[in-house]
Amino acid sequence: MTSTPTKNTKAVKEDVSKKTVLIIEDMNEMRLMLKSMMLSLGYTNIELEASGQSALKRMEAKSFDIILSDYNLGGQINGQQVLEISRKNNLLSHSNIFIMITADTGYDSVSSALEHRPDSYMVKPFTPSTLHRRLDRIKKQKSIFSSVYESRNNDNYEKMEKEAKTIMNKYPQYRNLCLKAIGESLLSRTDYKAAKIHYMGVLKENKELSWAYFGVAQCDLSLQQPMSAIENLEKAINISRHFLPAYDNLADAHEELRDFQGAQKAMAKSLEVSPRSLARTKRLGKLSIKIKEWKTAEQAYSRVIRSTRNTQHEKIEYYYEHLKCLIAIQENDAQDPQIAEKLKRSLTRLRQLGKDNPTAVTNSFRVEVQQYLHRSRREDAIKSWKQWKQLIASGKASSITREQELTLQRKLGIA
Numbered sequence: 001m002t003s004t005p006t007k008n009t010k011a012v013k014e015d016v017s018k019k020t021v022l023i024i025e026d027m028n029e030m031r032l033m034l035k036s037m038m039l040s041l042g043y044t045n046i047e048l049e050a051s052g053q054s055a056l057k058r059m060e061a062k063s064f065d066i067i068l069s070d071y072n073l074g075g076q077i078n079g080q081q082v083l084e085i086s087r088k089n090n091l092l093s094h095s096n097i098f099i100m101i102t103a104d105t106g107y108d109s110v111s112s113a114l115e116h117r118p119d120s121y122m123v124k125p126f127t128p129s130t131l132h133r134r135l136d137r138i139k140k141q142k143s144i145f146s147s148v149y150e151s152r153n154n155d156n157y158e159k160m161e162k163e164a165k166t167i168m169n170k171y172p173q174y175r176n177l178c179l180k181a182i183g184e185s186l187l188s189r190t191d192y193k194a195a196k197i198h199y200m201g202v203l204k205e206n207k208e209l210s211w212a213y214f215g216v217a218q219c220d221l222s223l224q225q226p227m228s229a230i231e232n233l234e235k236a237i238n239i240s241r242h243f244l245p246a247y248d249n250l251a252d253a254h255e256e257l258r259d260f261q262g263a264q265k266a267m268a269k270s271l272e273v274s275p276r277s278l279a280r281t282k283r284l285g286k287l288s289i290k291i292k293e294w295k296t297a298e299q300a301y302s303r304v305i306r307s308t309r310n311t312q313h314e315k316i317e318y319y320y321e322h323l324k325c326l327i328a329i330q331e332n333d334a335q336d337p338q339i340a341e342k343l344k345r346s347l348t349r350l351r352q353l354g355k356d357n358p359t360a361v362t363n364s365f366r367v368e369v370q371q372y373l374h375r376s377r378r379e380d381a382i383k384s385w386k387q388w389k390q391l392i393a394s395g396k397a398s399s400i401t402r403e404q405e406l407t408l409q410r411k412l413g414i415a
Contacts, residue, residue, distance in 0.1 A: 020062070021046045024055040024069040024082060025101070034068055034101075037128045041135075052077030059091045066135070067092075069118075071102040076307065081276065084116045094149035097138050144171060148181050161185040176209070183215045192219040210239040214246050217253075226253040230262075242273055244280075251283065260290050268296070278307055285321060298325035298342075305346070316360050319350040323367045330374045343371050358398040361391060373411060382412050 021043050025031040031048050038046055043066070049055040052073045059067075069079040077085075079100055086092045100118040119138045122131065142149075144167060151160035161182050168178035179202050186195035196219035202212040213236035220229035233250040236243050247270035254262035264287040270280050285300035301322040308314040326343050333339065347364050354360025365388035372381035385408065391397035400408075 016042045017044045019043055019045065019065040021066045021068070022049065022055065022058065022064040023047070024049045024052065024067065024073065024079065026050050026070065026072075026074040030070065037131055038066075038068075040128050041132050051075045052079065052082045055082055056085055056091070059086055060089075063091075063093075064096065066097045066099070068099050068101060071100055071104070076276075078276065080116075083118055087116045094145075094153075095142060097135065097142070099134065099138075141174070144174065145177070145181075152184075155188075157185040157188045160188075180211060183212075187215070187218060190222070192222045195219050196223070208239055210236040210243050210246070213239070214243065214249070217246070217249055221249060221253060221256075226256040229253040237269075244270055244274055244277070247273075248280070251287070260287055263287050264291060264293070264296075276307075278304065278313070281307070282318075285325075289321065289325065292328070294325050294328040298322065298329060301325060302342075305349075309349075314353070316350060316354050316357070319346050319353070320363060322346050323350070327367060327370055327374070330371055335375070340371070340375065343367070358396060361397040362388070362400065365391075365397065369408065369412075378413065382414060385409075385412060 021038055023031055023034045023038070023046065025034060025048075028050075031050070035046050035048060047058065047064075049058055052069075052075055055069070056077070069082055071079040073079055073082075079102075083092075083098055083100070086098075092098060098118045100121040101124060102121060103124045105123055119142075120134050122134065147163040148160055148167065151157070151163055164178040164181040164185070168175055179198075183195055183198050183202075186192075186198055196216055199212045199215035199219065202209060203216070206212075213232045217229040217232040217236065220226070220232060230250060230253045233246045233253065236246040237250070247266050251263040251266040251270075254260070254266060264284065267280055267284040267287060271277065271284060274280070281300050281303050285297050285304065288294070288297035288300060301318055304318050305314075305322060308318065323343065323346050326339055326346065330336070330339050330343070347368055350360060350364045354364065365384060368384045369381045369388070372378070372384060388397060392399050
């Protein structure tokens with residue numbers, strides 16, 4: 001009787017020893033503890049990363065069978081963002097296992113509404129045996145749904161629906177997952193009317209499923225029914241305020257109705273839930289500029305600039321938009337020293353980034369002259385214009401039309 005568990009343990013060790021594991025944890029002690037746990041379970045091919053940024057680079061270079069990531073990583077990218085970016089960039093397949101580790105006992109209510117959910121989550125502290133059981137449960141589920149994943153990967157959505165229905169009949173405990181897969185297959189086949197009927201049927205059984213309201217809203221948007229979409233998206237958000245894709249589609253629906261204030265409000269609310277989202281922050285900035293809410297727009301682009309500075313995502317365009325906001329604010333309050341300082345910093349960085357871009361150089365001087373004139377600093381504006389002319393003559397700044405030059409000289413009082 002005592003020999004059987006030993007044989008099983010060895011079999012597991014032999015089976016998992018070739019599996020690759022990535023542990024993402026910013027605290028050294030926890031990193032080593034997780035590694036020790038995985039070693040005790042028979043995993044030997046284990047790599048460690050201390051930040052989300054470095055983990056993503058490693059995942060770009062290599063595929064991992066199992067990823068254990070802490071939620072709060074202490075840097076610019078948290079564990080949820082690692083999961084989202086890796087899924088969007090196809091760094092994770094459905095056969096890979098991603099487990100989120102958190103100290104927050106309320107994470108389940110948050111993760112249930114996320115577009116990109118981990119396969120599971122573990123609340124600290126936990127034991128190796130708990131982790132082992134969780135891994136076994138995930139592997140079993142992935143094995144059961146392998147035909148659904150394969151059909152999705154092959155864009156065979158009719159087969160995906162058929163496989164999901166088969167699983168639902170055989171394993172009723174996975175009913176909700178199967179219903180979601182069926183809805184996805186119908187949406188992917190652009191059968192929006194059938195998809196809407198499907199989601200409405202799900203809601204007849206359970207009116208507390210935010211994903212089903214979201215599914216109905218996706219159909220509404222595709223069927224050119226933005227008002228109905230707004231109603232269903234608001235229901236999804238009321239059930240789960242962390243359902244971030246619902247805010248995106250809510251903004252889409254408002255934009256379709258030319259209600260840019262409503263779209264801006266949706267983006268602002270989404271950032272209360274997930275303040276680190278770069279895409280949503282940029283969208284808030286664009287929408288705020290559209291409705292001339294300059295202070296909100298300036299704050300949004302300030303966050304974008306802080307998040308992207310000295311990274312591959314930093315762009316000249318962000319500084320153009322930021323400067324546009326600052327100039328608009330300055331028109332109403334020309335003497336605000338904070339605005340002047342922000343203008344100076346953004347102009348300096350714009351020139352650093354665009355020093356080899358004549359258009360960027362010209363645009364930076366255009367802003368500089370304009371902000372000096374707003375502050376009644378005519379001599380500084382003239383000095384800036386002279387420097388700008390020299391750079392145009394040398395080819396380092398792009399030229400402006402004769403008409404633009406005359407207009408500028410009149411404003412400077414030197415025409």
